[in-house]
Amino acid sequence: MLSNRLNMIQASPIRRLYPYSDEATRRGIYVYPLNIGQPDIETPKEYLSAICNFEDKVLSYAISRGVPELINSFVKYYNKHKIDFNSDEIIITNGGSEALLFSMLALCDVGDEILIPEPYYSNYNALAQIAGVNIIPITTNAESGFSLPDKSTILNLVTPKTKAMLITNPSNPTGKVYSEAEISLIREIALEKNLFIIADEVYKEFIYDGLDFISFAHFEDVEDKVIVIDSISKRYSACGARIGCVASKNKDLMKGMLKLAQSRLSVATLEQVGAANLINVPDSYMEEVKIEYKKRRDLVYNALQEMEGVICKKPLGAFYIMAKLPVVDAEKFAIWLLEEFNINNETILITPAENFYATEGLGRDEIRISYSINLEALKKSMHILKEALKVYPGRK
Amino acid sequence: MLSNRLNMIQASPIRRLYPYSDEATRRGIYVYPLNIGQPDIETPKEYLSAICNFEDKVLSYAISRGVPELINSFVKYYNKHKIDFNSDEIIITNGGSEALLFSMLALCDVGDEILIPEPYYSNYNALAQIAGVNIIPITTNAESGFSLPDKSTILNLVTPKTKAMLITNPSNPTGKVYSEAEISLIREIALEKNLFIIADEVYKEFIYDGLDFISFAHFEDVEDKVIVIDSISKRYSACGARIGCVASKNKDLMKGMLKLAQSRLSVATLEQVGAANLINVPDSYMEEVKIEYKKRRDLVYNALQEMEGVICKKPLGAFYIMAKLPVVDAEKFAIWLLEEFNINNETILITPAENFYATEGLGRDEIRISYSINLEALKKSMHILKEALKVYPGRK
Numbered sequence: 001m002l003s004n005r006l007n008m009i010q011a012s013p014i015r016r017l018y019p020y021s022d023e024a025t026r027r028g029i030y031v032y033p034l035n036i037g038q039p040d041i042e043t044p045k046e047y048l049s050a051i052c053n054f055e056d057k058v059l060s061y062a063i064s065r066g067v068p069e070l071i072n073s074f075v076k077y078y079n080k081h082k083i084d085f086n087s088d089e090i091i092i093t094n095g096g097s098e099a100l101l102f103s104m105l106a107l108c109d110v111g112d113e114i115l116i117p118e119p120y121y122s123n124y125n126a127l128a129q130i131a132g133v134n135i136i137p138i139t140t141n142a143e144s145g146f147s148l149p150d151k152s153t154i155l156n157l158v159t160p161k162t163k164a165m166l167i168t169n170p171s172n173p174t175g176k177v178y179s180e181a182e183i184s185l186i187r188e189i190a191l192e193k194n195l196f197i198i199a200d201e202v203y204k205e206f207i208y209d210g211l212d213f214i215s216f217a218h219f220e221d222v223e224d225k226v227i228v229i230d231s232i233s234k235r236y237s238a239c240g241a242r243i244g245c246v247a248s249k250n251k252d253l254m255k256g257m258l259k260l261a262q263s264r265l266s267v268a269t270l271e272q273v274g275a276a277n278l279i280n281v282p283d284s285y286m287e288e289v290k291i292e293y294k295k296r297r298d299l300v301y302n303a304l305q306e307m308e309g310v311i312c313k314k315p316l317g318a319f320y321i322m323a324k325l326p327v328v329d330a331e332k333f334a335i336w337l338l339e340e341f342n343i344n345n346e347t348i349l350i351t352p353a354e355n356f357y358a359t360e361g362l363g364r365d366e367i368r369i370s371y372s373i374n375l376e377a378l379k380k381s382m383h384i385l386k387e388a389l390k391v392y393p394g395r396k
Numbered sequence: 397m398l399s400n401r402l403n404m405i406q407a408s409p410i411r412r413l414y415p416y417s418d419e420a421t422r423r424g425i426y427v428y429p430l431n432i433g434q435p436d437i438e439t440p441k442e443y444l445s446a447i448c449n450f451e452d453k454v455l456s457y458a459i460s461r462g463v464p465e466l467i468n469s470f471v472k473y474y475n476k477h478k479i480d481f482n483s484d485e486i487i488i489t490n491g492g493s494e495a496l497l498f499s500m501l502a503l504c505d506v507g508d509e510i511l512i513p514e515p516y517y518s519n520y521n522a523l524a525q526i527a528g529v530n531i532i533p534i535t536t537n538a539e540s541g542f543s544l545p546d547k548s549t550i551l552n553l554v555t556p557k558t559k560a561m562l563i564t565n566p567s568n569p570t571g572k573v574y575s576e577a578e579i580s581l582i583r584e585i586a587l588e589k590n591l592f593i594i595a596d597e598v599y600k601e602f603i604y605d606g607l608d609f610i611s612f613a614h615f616e617d618v619e620d621k622v623i624v625i626d627s628i629s630k631r632y633s634a635c636g637a638r639i640g641c642v643a644s645k646n647k648d649l650m651k652g653m654l655k656l657a658q659s660r661l662s663v664a665t666l667e668q669v670g671a672a673n674l675i676n677v678p679d680s681y682m683e684e685v686k687i688e689y690k691k692r693r694d695l696v697y698n699a700l701q702e703m704e705g706v707i708c709k710k711p712l713g714a715f716y717i718m719a720k721l722p723v724v725d726a727e728k729f730a731i732w733l734l735e736e737f738n739i740n741n742e743t744i745l746i747t748p749a750e751n752f753y754a755t756e757g758l759g760r761d762e763i764r765i766s767y768s769i770n771l772e773a774l775k776k777s778m779h780i781l782k783e784a785l786k787v788y789p790g791r792k
Contacts, residue, residue: 126659240665263522345683
């Protein structure tokens, strides 16, 4: 009696191991959460303070495109990143997720296709299912550090139904930061094949080793084809705010997007008030966050390098590492860690990576580690992983 | 290059007259907003105070189904209304709009049909367009006070593609409250034809003249077929909170809905904290609101009765009145009011009703008046409407 599309949506793979994790907790085992991208950094106090200064007696609908103060704060923020968006080119959304859904709905009819490098953020599947869009994966692998394949491989995937390429940069789940050459390649294909580029850049601040972030919005040649997906969730450790935006210089697109925004009336007013005040957070906040995350990345990466049989190139961004393990089935390993393994009553919750791939069979021996918990916890977690791999019966 | 479905979505008819209204304001004319359902009642202070007491250092994602405190407050709230939902049967949504979208996505595949009495809330069109659902109107009219037609008329509209009936009770835009007989009729048809009932009951508190509210969730015979759409927007004058919920005793449905909820991760955490505290608002708040709205309804209704050629039965709920005017084209009249008419530099913004009808040609001489502004403003507004109708050149 329910719809086929509902039945086709998979339950979140990131959350699927919670029952095992809960059961471990009930047995008195402490479980380090390496599974979710929920930063442990404090949210800037500017957020809540602005909300508590709200003086209107009536909590009214905000306008559908977003409150001007927040839109203007995004304009200023983009200016800092040498990205030129004016206030007409930005619509506030319920987090990056809604910005993604709006983009799929705006570009695709049912049955249309979007190219996405795999492994990719598994939530894209649910959003594509809702929009009736087929995701066509551009396969990449751990050995190459998840670099894009050559041009002809990507061109071979383009059909008359292809409407866009969705690039997550820096990438969740891989931590990959696309090189200038890779970004040029995507632009070239977009221009040749007349495709949109949906640039999910919510991790843009999380880039290490002195690298500069290159946004697709930096390039005039594709400016009418680029849709930037953004969110304050990660950079301000404000996942619970559900404030994001979609930005594009394509006027027709933004006009259409506004109708989608009107269909849900508005984004929560107070969250917009809080988010608008984040422009007043000093730059030092993000610099310190970045230093902290770099330390975490180094700790996890170095620890993985020391584990026999683990394959993993150093990721340059976001706060995730994908690693290929010397196990047959990473999901079984993840469950075994929760059910049968512990060191001093502590174990870890990791995300099996198979669901980040669309191609059947890929990623079965890979995991994603989120390093959004503190250094001490990460150190213990890596020790647990190392010792577990030594004794796990399902090794290759 | 954009999707057909995007092009098919109409811009909000409620907001379409804003350019004319803005222009009038620029010319120094004060415009009474009779067009939107934004109550002017103060939001209970319990909302913001709970948010400002929030003590977590990190504004994390809430769980996808909603924070337990808020879900439990809905359970208690429903108990007060003799509606039995437990916490597993409720998912918190971004306002009633998301609850509606989730319902459509969960019940219908692309091309499936939902029956809705027309005139109906025009936003349903955009949501149906997004979900690829066809709305089949059950036509009702001003002369009968928007009562449902007889059973055979409705049965004739049911096809193998029909998945649900969507009933807004009390109704936006008509203010209609469905009688026990009408509710029985809908239940009968749902049982006979195995259809879901999507019961949009966000205005349930706004019922006048001593009537008791009858929820579709009061009836065990249809309990696995009823989906209640709810929102705190109207009853607590908290439209900007974007807090609603979807509730059903159908376990498979709720399990599927949870996947939809996971696809957008969560609803804003602080708004849920604020909304959960509304359970502590004394009952007297709503009683006073109701007394105030009844006065407004009476004022507008009585004024309309005194205008020659206006047809309008007394609505029993919500805060809208639909009226048939002695004009050829209500949209032209609405624009004329903004461009060419004023009394002491004051005029009114009304909503032409044509867009509330799916059937071509219906409602062209009707308007919706929202009485969510204060009595003094309504009194002046009705005077303006009365005088305008006397001199309007486009009279029938």
